[in-house]
Amino acid sequence: MSSGRKRAASSSKEDGSSEQGTKRTIKWTKQFSHAGPRFQPDYIPINGTKPLFRYNGEPLALTANAEEVAVMYARYLCGKRREKNIEKMLQQNFFQDWQKSMNGKEKKIIEKFELCDFSGFVKKLQEDKEKPVTKQERAAQKKKREEMMTQYKTVIVDGRKELVGNFTVEPPGLYMGRGNNKKIGHVKKRINPEDVTINCDEQHIPKAPGNSKWRAIVHDRTVMWLASWYDEITKSTKYIQLHCSSKIKNDIEEEKFERVSELKKQINDVRRQYESDLKSKDDETRQKATAVYLIDKFALRAGNEKPEGATDTVGCCSLRVEHLSLLASKKIQLNFLGKDSIRYEKDLLVSQAVYDNLQDFRTKDFEGKKKMKNDFLFELIKTQSVNEYLGRRMEGLTAKVFRTFRATQHFEEKLNEYSKSHKLKTTKGTPEDDKMKLIVFKRANLAVAELLNHQTLSKPSGKGKPKAIMKLESRIKDAQSQLKSLSNGTDEYRKQTAKLEVLTQDLDLKVKQRTFALGTSKINYIDPNVSAEWSVST
DNA sequence: AACATTACTTAGTAGGCCCGGT
DNA sequence: ACCGGGCCTACTAAGTAATGTT
CATH class of the missing domain: 3.90.15.10 (Topoisomerase I; Chain A, domain 3)
Structure with a gap:
């Protein structure tokens, strides 16, 4: 667990001129106006007439505060569970924090996690989720949600109207760290205006909801965050940021x-x-x-x-x-x-x-x-x-420039290599050519994901093949047997060969995509100019 | 310097939507 | 009409590196 001895103090300094880090740049000058973050609605208890929670086999009505946190755990139980030893840690951290939200009486009764039965909450949550909703209802809900959000989703940056990235503060819930994270299961508390620092220009200070007050208001032109709050669990500041479509x-x-x-x-x-x-x-x-x-x-x-x-x-x-x-x-x-x-x-x-x-x-x-x-x-x-x-x-x-450099270079190399090996033509070709073009692009993308080790754990590559892969396999068999019945050199033969090649490559891609995720490299690493040039030239 | 904090990018996952096959 | 896969987006954790403090 401990990572060995302390490092030796770095000694030598090859040149004396300690070059000054570039001064933090100005991100906006006159206007930085927005509505502040949207806050999470208050918790609505789900408990009915009969208590959904049981302790030591007995139904036990919880106060709203205690129920809110209990339901956070129930929500975890509804989703993907973590492995045993990590869940143990999760339960410990959760239970420790849960007790803080109980009143004196609850604290006295609920002493052992093992005696808690959340299955009533789990059942209720699942029922609510499965409740059929008509198309109209769904559309109406969506519309209402979107209307509620309109005031929060834009920010004016020096006259330009821009989108806000994450305009809602994070909801209260269990902290879900990855891997063997010792803080997993701790309760992230509700964020209120009193926790939030607003960054805006002097003329456009957003109003805090109701009678509440902001924690602080700053006018920092060297940063591009709109609002921030401190996260006690990770000991770090969380931000409301601009959307990635913004000019900055x-x-x-x-x-x-x-x-x-x-x-x-x-x-x-x-x-x-x-x-x-x-x-x-x-x-x-x-x-x-x-x-x-x-x-x-x-x-x-x-x-x-x-x-x-x-x-x-x-x-x-x-x-x-x-x-x-x-x-x-x-x-x-x-x-x-x-x-x-x-x-x-x-x-x-x-x-x-x-x-x-x-x-x-x-x-x-x-x-x-x-x-x-x-x-x-x-x-x-x-x-x-x-x-x-x-x-x-x-x-x-810096080190991270190399990672981007290598990713983009790798993408370019693989695009060329695969384009050549599949003899992609500039002219508009058969549907098979078009499919192959997409496959070539994805294979290059995949090669980058492999280099950068962008793995998905959510699609376990070992056990049980999904239907799509089995289907492709059988289509390949069909294509192979069809090909045997054709004589080499005919147009039909060439066409069938092309089809088979597309299927084979597609299968290979699908299999590899169970381990590697393409999204991150596409978004963060591959220079869009490279993709654009290639798609114009082939 | 060394350490701490801040601000931003990079990351995997869940969940919604669309679309083609059935 | 339904189902499953692909794709996209929202979410938020977890990195990097610059900046601030001692």
């Missing part, structure tokens, strides 16, 4: 890909530098170069240090000895839990210099002590120093 967000996104283009231009120099630093006499430099090699070659995340007690996940700089295996010559394995507790487990080929360095780093630290398996692999560096190292080569270059 788009400009920033464009800058991201401009930085990637700049790296593309300078990549040879950057690589030459770290290749030579791989053999540096200075151990710290050697560790930095090795980490950058891994970040560049395998598109790893930087790996910031995490606070004590946080979920044990790592990135490149925070890798520990236990995450690395040296296999055959130049062959290594990395096996660790990354962001969102997604396992990264890959056999990788590295250069001899990197292999030698890794072998060196994993055995002893530079005070000569033998390293333990839970010691840092790169104990002399952290993301900050790596980014500083990178920033000296190219302005604005």
Whole structure:
């Protein structure tokens, strides 16, 4: 659980000029006006005439406060359950917080979680969900909801009308951390205006609902959040942000890909530098170069240090000895839990210099002590120093720029490769050609998702094939037998071959998509310019 | 510097909607 | 009319990196 010894203090400073970080830019000047966040409606008790909750077999009426929190747990029971040991933690945290919402009498009675029976609530929630709703009712509800939201969903930024991203504060509920998160199940409290800080221009201060008051009002032109509140569980600030369609967000996104283009231009120099630093006499430099090699070659995340007690996940700089295996010559394995507790487990080929360095780093630290398996692999560096190292080569270059750079480059390469191998034509072709074009795009997208290790756990790839896959398999068999009855060289034969190829590729895609999710790479990593160019040129 | 906080991006999942096949 | 899959969006957790503080 603890992640080894503290890192050695970073010592040397190659040049004295501590270049000042770029001043925070102005995001808006005159106008930043909006309605503030929409708040969650008050809790409406679901308890009927007979208590839905039972304690030790006996029906027990709960006060509204206690019921609200009990129903949060019931709601968890309605959805996907977590594995046993994690659920145990969830129950403990929930129960501890639940007691805080009970009155004295309830606290006295409800002493043991094991004696609580939430099945009445679960049943009620499920019944409500299954209640048939007519089309008209649904439409009316939707309309009402949308009307209620209109006042919140726009913000005027210096005269431009923009959309707000998440304009509603997060509802009270159980905190659902991922992986082995120790805070799972704690109760997220209701957010009220008194918790919220508003950021707006001086002339347009939104009115807090009812008689309530905002916690604070600021007019910070260097940030683009509209409202914020503090989340006690994660000890972090939550924000109401602009929608990604807004101009500011788009400009920033464009800058991201401009930085990637700049790296593309300078990549040879950057690589030459770290290749030579791989053999540096200075151990710290050697560790930095090795980490950058891994970040560049395998598109790893930087790996910031995490606070004590946080979920044990790592990135490149925070890798520990236990995450690395040296296999055959130049062959290594990395096996660790990354962001969102997604396992990264890959056999990788590295250069001899990197292999030698890794072998060196994993055995002893530079005070000569033998390293333990839970010691840092790169104990002399952290993301900050790596980014500083990178920033000296190219302005604005940080670890995450490599990830975007590699993703976009990989996408481009795979698009070309697959386009060629399927002989995609520029001219408008058969329906099979069109289908193949979409498949080529998706396969390139998938290759990026694999590189970035964007996995879905929600569609377990092991057990039970879904119907769509079985159907494709049988269609492939049909197509194969049909093909046998045709003679080679005929138009019909060519057509059937094309059809079979589409089916085969489609199946391969579908199978892989059970493990890899394409969305994230499409949205965050692939330069839209690359997709646009390709679709025009093929 | 080192550590803490802040502000923003990147991430997987749930749930709604649409659409083609039945 | 219904069903299941694909696709999209909302949601919010969990990263990165810049900024602020000691």
